[in-house]
Amino acid sequence: AQTVTQSQPEMSVQEAETVTLSCTYDTSESDYYLFWYKQPPSRQMILVIRQEAYKQQNATENRFSVNFQKAAKSFSLKISDSQLGDAAMYFCAYRNYGGATNKLIFGTGTLLAVQP
Amino acid sequence: DAGITQSPRYKITETGRQVTLMCHQTWSHSYMFWYRQDLGHGLRLIYYSAAADITDKGEVPDGYVVSRSKTENFPLTLESATRSQTSVYFCASSVNPYTGELFFGEGSRLTVL
Secondary structure (H helix, E strand, O other): OOEEEOOOOEEEEEOOOOEEEOOEEEOOOOOEEEEEEEEOOOOOOEEEEEEEOOOOOOOEEOOEEEEEEOOOOEEEEEEOOOOHHHOEEEEEEEEEOOOOOOOOEEOOOEEEEEEO | OOOEEEEOOEEEEOOOOOEEEEEEEOOOOOEEEEEEEEOOOEEEEEEEEEEOOEEEEOOOOOOEEEOOOOOOEOOEEEOOOOHHHOEEEEEEEEOOOOOOOOEEOOOEEEEEO
8 A cells, every 4th residue: 555654744944945845655656646735724725736757857836846756755845935825734645647546645744834 | 616615614513413514516526535634644535436426435434424416516424423533524526537636625624522
């Protein structure tokens, strides 16, 4: 069974600085997707960024980028120029490619605080 | 407005009572999911549905029942609520099983006394 591990329960960053959230996963599959979701205090889960395992290029969305290391099964999220609105719980998630279902497997989350 | 909505947003009930959490989506997404969120566990899948009248168990299905008679609705029922079912419940939907992006509702916080 696949698993997702986020080893940092809490992180803190100064406004305008850069922070990296860690995520590792375990799978025997070669094709899969990885995601970072953001959950602000409003509780709504919001997709931040997505990475397809077959793509070597790291995904980027504005100030958010990932460092995808397939061999190491690592998928870290880098937030540049941190803003107060980035304060939230961040979840790493994994999904197998294809198949009849679409189940995401989540890590336990990292709570990010942004200090002014 | 289009989207996915959950009701109620907050619910307090007593042990042994039946509770139903509603989920409605306006996109006609085929796939729908129920997750529960607990501290230290992240989100865990309770049940999912690939289409109307097709449902299947997830990681933690015990004590829950789902149905999907219409594509847009996916209610979750706790037939006899227990304190261990105190949690925040999220409904989600997805149109594309290959990109895997899920769209989440705002969550329903359930407290079982």
